[in-house]
Amino acid sequence: xxxxxxxxxxxxxxxxxxxxxxxxxxxxxxxxxxxxxxxxxxxxxxxxxxxxxxxxxxxxxxxxxxxxxxxxxxxxxxxxxxxxxxxxxxxxxxxxxxxxxxxxxxxxxxxxxxxxxxxxxxxxxxxxxxxxxxxxxxxxxxxxxxxxxxxxxxxxxxxxxxxxxxxxxxxxxxxxxxxxxxxxxxxxxxxxxxxxxxxxxxxxxxxxxxxxxxxxxxxxxxxxxxxxxxxxxxxxxxxxxxxxxxxxxxxxxxxxxxxxxxxxxxxxxxxxxxxxxxxxxxxxxxxxxxxxxxx
Numbered sequence: 001x002x003x004x005x006x007x008x009x010x011x012x013x014x015x016x017x018x019x020x021x022x023x024x025x026x027x028x029x030x031x032x033x034x035x036x037x038x039x040x041x042x043x044x045x046x047x048x049x050x051x052x053x054x055x056x057x058x059x060x061x062x063x064x065x066x067x068x069x070x071x072x073x074x075x076x077x078x079x080x081x082x083x084x085x086x087x088x089x090x091x092x093x094x095x096x097x098x099x100x101x102x103x104x105x106x107x108x109x110x111x112x113x114x115x116x117x118x119x120x121x122x123x124x125x126x127x128x129x130x131x132x133x134x135x136x137x138x139x140x141x142x143x144x145x146x147x148x149x150x151x152x153x154x155x156x157x158x159x160x161x162x163x164x165x166x167x168x169x170x171x172x173x174x175x176x177x178x179x180x181x182x183x184x185x186x187x188x189x190x191x192x193x194x195x196x197x198x199x200x201x202x203x204x205x206x207x208x209x210x211x212x213x214x215x216x217x218x219x220x221x222x223x224x225x226x227x228x229x230x231x232x233x234x235x236x237x238x239x240x241x242x243x244x245x246x247x248x249x250x251x252x253x254x255x256x257x258x259x260x261x262x263x264x265x266x267x268x269x270x271x272x273x274x275x276x277x278x279x280x281x282x283x284x285x286x287x288x289x290x291x292x293x294x295x
Contacts, residue, residue: 002101002141006168010203010231015265015290018059018103018235018273019052020283035067036077038088045088049095055280056287057273060100062088062140065107065147068131070119074110082134089138103170104135104143106161108153124153125160132161142168145202146235147209147275149174149185151193159200170204170233170271171197175220176211182220190220194227206233209275213240213252214260218267225268234264238277250277254285261286262293 009016023033025048031041038045049060066072067084077084092102109127111117132143143161148154151173158171173193175182182190197205205228207220214236221234239252252260261272274282 003167006101006142007203010168010270013231013270015270015272015294016058016101017056017283017287017290018233018271019049019055019057019061020274020278020280021238021276022048022061022063022065024277025051025279035064035072035084035088036080038063038084038091039080042087042091046091046095049092051280052283053095053097053100055284057283058100059103059271059273060092060096061103061105061144062092062135063105064088064131064135065105066110068106068109068127070109070111070123070127071107081131085131085134086138089135089140093139101141102139104132104138104140106131106135106143106145106157107147108149113150113152121152121156124156128157128160129164132167133164136165136167140167142170142203144170144172144233146170146172146206147174148172151184151186151188151196154193155196155200158197158202162201168203169201170206171200171202172206172208172233172235173197174210175207177216182212182216182223190223191227194224198228198230202230204231204233204271206235206269206271208233208235209237211240212236214257215263218260218263218269221264221267221269231271232269233271234261234269235273235275236260236264237275238279238282241276252277254279254282257282258285258289262289265290265293
C-alpha cells in the first residue's frame with residue numbers, strides 16, 4: 001500500500017493522472033460492462049487495467065463502481081458482494097505492480113434517500129462503510145466516491161468511507177449545465193457540493209462525468225477552487241454524450257480531450273483523468289501534454 005506516499009503527493013499538489021473509462025473499454029473488448037465483468041471476464045478486466053498503466057496513468061481504479069450491497073441487491077447479485085470487491089482489488093493490484101496507486105472505486109446506490117425513496121441516511125452510511133472497509137482490507141491505497149448526482153449521498157458515503165478506513169477519500173460529483181451555471185440531476189449546486197463534502201472530511205473534492213465537456217468541467221473546477229483550499233480532481237468524459245443510431249457515444253478525440261483537461265489543471269485540479277468514452281489513447285495524450293507542460 002502506498003497510502004503515505006499518496007498523502008505526500010496531495011500535500012505537495014503533485015499532478016497525478018487517473019485512468020479512463022472502464023465500462024466502454026470492457027465492451028470494446030467483448031465483455032459486458034459493469035462490476036460483474038470482474039468475475040465473468042477477469043482476463044479482460046486485467047487487460048484494461050494494464051492498458052491504462054501502459055498509457056502512463058498514475059492511478060488505477062478498481063472495477064467496483066456498482067459493487068456496493070444496495071446496488072447489487074437491486075440487481076439480484078447481492079450474494080456476489082464480497083467476492084466481487086476482493087477479486088476486483090486483486091486484479092487491479094496485479095495490473096498496477098509497483099507503478100500505480102490502486103484506488104477503491106465506489107459509486108451511487110442507484111436508489112433515493114427519503115422522502116424521494118425508501119432508504120434512510122443511516123442505511124446509505126452503513127452501505128458505504130461496508131464496501132469501504134472491504135476495499136481497505138483487500139489492499140487499496142485510497143478511495144474515490146464518484147459519479148454522484150446527489151450531494152447528500154456523496155457526503156454520507158464519503159464520511160462513512162473516511163470513518164470506516166482512515167484512508168484518504170476523494171469525492172466527485174456529476175454536474176450538468178443549468179441556468180448559466182451547473183447543477184446535479186438532483187438540483188444541487190457546486191457551492192453545496194463543496195460545503196457538504198468539506199464537512200464530511202474528504203481529502204479531495206472533484207467532479208466527473210455529467211453532460212458537460214472538459215472545458216465546462218474546468219469551469220466547475222474554477223468555482224470549486226474559489227470555495228476551498230482542498231486538492232481538486234477532474235475526470236471529464238470524452239465530450240458531451242451524443243445519441244447516434246440509438247447508442248450514446250462520446251466523440252472527443254484524444255488531443256482535444258487532453259487540451260480540455262489541461263484547462264482543468266490550470267483551473268486548479270491536481271488529480272485528473274477520464275470518464276465515459278475515454279480510452280488509453282486519451283490518457284496517453286493527456287500524459288504527453290502534461291509532460292510537455294512541465295518540461
